[in-house]
Amino acid sequence: MSKINPKNSINSFSELGRQLLAPDAALNALIENEQYHNAWFTPASVSEAVAAIGAMLNTEDLTAWLSKYDLETGKPVKNVGLILAGNIPLVGFHDALCVIASGNKALIKASSQDARLIKAVLEKLVTIDAGFAGSFSFVDKLEGFDAIIATGSNNSSRYFDYYFGKVPNIIRKNRNSIAVLSGKETAEELFNLGHDILDYYGLGCRNVSKILVPEGYDFTFFFESIEDHKAIINHHKYNNNYDYNKSIYLVNGDKHFDNGFLMVKEDDRLTSPLSALFFNYYHDMAEAENIISQNAENIQCIVSTLPLHVKNQVVGFGQSQQPKLWDYADGVDTMEFLSSL
Known part of the structure; x- marks a missing residue:
């Protein structure tokens, strides 16, 4: 050849x-x-x-x-x-x-x-x-x-x-992806974040499985903004995951928010089960960046419009599943690896 x-x-x-x-x-x-x-x-x-x-x-x-x-x-x-x-x-x-x-x-x-x-x-x-x-x-x-x-x-x-x-x-x-919210996002930005969370049913490494929100964050507007994604619950496999995880949370008495197709739960882990989204509060940007730094090796990309000082790739709302040619998995330059063989 x-x-x-x-x-x-x-x-x-x-x-x-x-x-x-x-x-x-x-x-x-x-x-x-x-x-x-x-x-x-x-x-x-x-x-x-x-x-x-x-x-x-x-x-x-x-x-x-x-x-x-x-x-x-x-x-x-x-x-x-x-x-x-x-x-x-x-x-x-x-x-x-x-x-x-x-x-x-x-x-x-x-x-x-x-x-x-x-x-x-x-x-x-x-x-x-x-x-x-x-x-x-x-x-x-x-x-x-x-x-x-x-x-x-x-x-x-x-x-x-x-x-x-x-x-x-x-x-x-x-790897999983995360989002960092300021609390000042528009309805359109949060709707687009819904794509980052729910596109491909949350199965991709570029899907957001965890969000960082400022202390005192009210999830009401978030849930209102992603309501148009509700048809996802009609998929039988996604619905099975939702029913199963909801029953686990209820039996264990785990505090969580639920809008009928996505559950949001405070949890330090990065990887949430399908149909659930984990979150942590942050006090200031330094704390948010510290959380990211501690998990950097397990993060694929970050969805945010905030000026984050992090080594992971940062993309806008709705862009996590729209990578460019140079957005390499795990931040490893595949073409550089191949051209050096």
């Missing part, structure tokens, strides 16, 4: 973006039918993921992104094994894109939860430019790899370290 010139591939990637923003009949059928393979992958969720990637793959951002790296075509092609997660639709696409864009070959072990979508999207890329035909393959077992990028849980990361520790690797663990 000859090495693809990454700079020349910008047109192909941007054309893929355009096709994802205007899905054809075959992709629309896949979007509609994924729910029969994975109940969490509703047409609305899959459409949102497809559109987010379509928006990501625009010429301006692709050019700015790739221009930052030394992607010489004279370097030998490396086989990069990818172990992809399947918690939300197309969650592993960015890793595959990085390997392909770096001029290397992706050996993709897809999650059984999300094996069809990513294959269909990458096959679209080959239809656009046949030169990409050899830049990826889907495998049941990883062999012959020069490097590994693996995404999993805190438990699986230990196995990944053991099996793949002898080759260059990026191994990711569980």
Whole structure:
């Protein structure tokens, strides 16, 4: 396989973006039918993921992104094994894109939860430019790899370290995202925060699972502002989680707020169960930043408009699930890793 010139591939990637923003009949059928393979992958969720990637793959951002790296075509092609997660639709696409864009070959072990979508999207890329035909393959077992990028849980990361520790690797663990509120947010900002919390049913690492609020914060306006997200309770799996967690809180006598589709509970932990949102009060910005600092290694991104002095990525309300090409998981520059192989 000859090495693809990454700079020349910008047109192909941007054309893929355009096709994802205007899905054809075959992709629309896949979007509609994924729910029969994975109940969490509703047409609305899959459409949102497809559109987010379509928006990501625009010429301006692709050019700015790739221009930052030394992607010489004279370097030998490396086989990069990818172990992809399947918690939300197309969650592993960015890793595959990085390997392909770096001029290397992706050996993709897809999650059984999300094996069809990513294959269909990458096959679209080959239809656009046949030169990409050899830049990826889907495998049941990883062999012959020069490097590994693996995404999993805190438990699986230990196995990944053991099996793949002898080759260059990026191994990711569980992460969650948080929001920091000032108490002066508008109804629109809080409605958009509802997207950060509830899009993809809260299953993504970029979903907000915890919020920091100023002392004395009244949740009434927050609940009023997210009321239009209430249809989420009609999803049977989400509803099952809501009923289960509500019963646990009631039996244990745990104090919480409840609007009929989301429970909000004061809790120091970062990871809340589905249908629940944890919160802590903060006295001043120094205390909020200290809480973030103590949890920095477990935070994917922060949703806020406050001037936070933190090392984690900060995005605006409603933007947590709209990452740019350079918004790398865990803050690790995947392209820098790949270009240095």
